[in-house]
Amino acid sequence: MFSKACEYGIRASIFIAKNSFEGKLVSPKEISEEINSPKAFTAKILQALVRHDLIKSVKGAYGGFIIDKDTIASIKLTQIVEAIDGDKIYSGCGLGLEKCDENHPCPMHDKFKVIRDELKHMLETTNLEELALGIKSGASFLKI
Amino acid sequence: MFSKACEYGIRASIFIAKNSFEGKLVSPKEISEEINSPKAFTAKILQALVRHDLIKSVKGAYGGFIIDKDTIASIKLTQIVEAIDGDKIYSGCGLGLEKCDENHPCPMHDKFKVIRDELKHMLETTNLEELALGIKSGASFLKI
DNA sequence: TATAAATAGGATAAAATTATCCGAAATAAA
């Protein structure tokens, strides 16, 4: 459904959010260990999230990544997905047609639309806070 | 959502089904032209569909690909997807965790499950006949 | 100010996916 880069990006964001509740900066090393992802590749993804203003980086000694405490609840999953995978998950045709819309649909157009709309709605209404709280409470996990 | 191989495989199957209504064999050349896909790569995918008994090949001169007329309506999309992409679309974790189930869920597990169940249901209840009829009637398209 | 620790970012490598090419085997028709 998502690229690996996007999967890592979401997991990393949730881990950062969880630590940001307590104002704790985290490093790519700690992140990749806690979400079980390749460190350098994850670091690249973090850079992209910084450029998209979804997370904040603090350079230099004692630096790391963090999310402003009061924005955690307002960051929707769709923002992370779009920052990494772009909007192809919404705009692309399910059967790969270059041009596919109501006037020139692929044979699956309507059926895909139902599912994609639901996915879109889910990503637009799920925020980082609820996901991070699930991790914090031990109800859900980011690795293995 | 699907790999390109899978997109080509679905489009090709629909085109073959459409021609099979009239008992007409079609070649990879004709298929790739009509669904706008790379010929040799598409031919490989057709081989896989033959091995999975979803389409039939007739070797030698005047040969080609065809689907038994009376099975067209019974071939579900899920069979084509599984033949090409395997079952990862159903079984894999949305966030990429190796192990993710109700006892050890990723933070998105429940939300993904809703959507994936719907996708699964859609693929299990959509058959080649209805899709091919859409093409035949001009209501939908397989290229551009 | 010097040092150590941390992110930024370019260069490169490895792996997976997508795509092409060509000869072998099969088969219908002349």
Add this chain to the structure above:
DNA sequence: TTTATTTCGGATAATTTTATCCTATTTATA
């Protein structure tokens, strides 16, 4: 039986995605 046509399948190439490495830059602290 010969020929032309077509699928089969192995080898290879191109592209994209994933992953690693190394140096420059930044910055808090001693």
